[in-house]
Amino acid sequence: MRDQPVKIAVAGALGRMGRTVCALVDERADADVVARFDRPDLSDAALVDLETALAAAEVVIDFTTGAASAALAERCAARGGPALVIGSTGFDDGQIARVDAAAAKIPILRTGNFSLGLNMLIGLVAQAARALPADAYDVEVFEAHHRRKVDAPSGTALMLGEAAAAGRGTALKDVAVRARDGLTGAREAGTIGFSVMRGGGIIGEHSVVFAGDEEVLTLSHSARDRGLFARGAVAAAVWLAGRLPGAYDMQDVLGFKETR
Numbered sequence: 001m002r003d004q005p006v007k008i009a010v011a012g013a014l015g016r017m018g019r020t021v022c023a024l025v026d027e028r029a030d031a032d033v034v035a036r037f038d039r040p041d042l043s044d045a046a047l048v049d050l051e052t053a054l055a056a057a058e059v060v061i062d063f064t065t066g067a068a069s070a071a072l073a074e075r076c077a078a079r080g081g082p083a084l085v086i087g088s089t090g091f092d093d094g095q096i097a098r099v100d101a102a103a104a105k106i107p108i109l110r111t112g113n114f115s116l117g118l119n120m121l122i123g124l125v126a127q128a129a130r131a132l133p134a135d136a137y138d139v140e141v142f143e144a145h146h147r148r149k150v151d152a153p154s155g156t157a158l159m160l161g162e163a164a165a166a167g168r169g170t171a172l173k174d175v176a177v178r179a180r181d182g183l184t185g186a187r188e189a190g191t192i193g194f195s196v197m198r199g200g201g202i203i204g205e206h207s208v209v210f211a212g213d214e215e216v217l218t219l220s221h222s223a224r225d226r227g228l229f230a231r232g233a234v235a236a237a238v239w240l241a242g243r244l245p246g247a248y249d250m251q252d253v254l255g256f257k258e259t260r
Contacts, residue, residue: 006241009035009057017063020230057082059237066091070098077102085237086110103247111249112155114232119250121221122163125208129167134190137210139164144197144205153194161192
């Protein structure tokens with residue numbers, strides 16, 4: 001148990017998620033916001049420059065963009081720290097490779113969803129998929145989001161599908177069925193299906209169904225407040241402080257993997 005709070009810097013501090021992260025850290029006794037920074041073209045009395053922020057912090061929480069996060073990861077790695085918690089989206093393959101390379105020098109935790117409950121669901125889905133035979137239980141991932149969401153299936157739904165596929169020792173790309181229409185024929189054993197709803201102001205609903213001939217198991221998660229994602233990122237930052245270099249995710253935080 002540490003005696004001193006974890007020193008956290010917040011990237012993109014003027015954005016919605018950045019402001020939420022700062023407010024949530026202020027509620028905790030085990031963490032302090034020691035620096036806030038954002039794009040160089042933005043001005044605010046509460047902001048400091050990048051180098052000042054990195055020098056002050058043990059961990060940076062970053063909800064910006066894939067390009068900005070990749071550059072930040074390289075800068076942190078070049079100076080040997082701080083550690084980095086990334087909640088940004090929109091990465092291309094090259095940017096992900098840059099973040100992964102930086103993780104050889106510093107601890108980096110990157111995930112598409114920081115909800116503690118959702119990440120617990122991912123771990124449970126993988127365990128269920130390992131235990132339930134693929135030829136006896138069909139897997140279907142259901143997800144619902146607000147009408148403004150532009151991608152489908154959601155990134156979180158794909159994470160759940162990947163967890164189920166990994167539990168069965170296969171790759172999701174080889175077993176995923178993302179659409180059904182018309183005379184599709186009988187369902188092929190071992191496939192993982194996706195069903196999508198878009199409507200209203202739904203924040204996020206996800207369920208994974210294991211359907212057998214004699215029983216149906218449903219594992220589900222409902223998001224009620226977007227603040228839960230920032231809360232999970234803060235918990236991840238506190239957990240990440242002092243870890244060895246490497247690439248981590250929320251499954252590490254929740255104890256589903258061996259930690260370093």
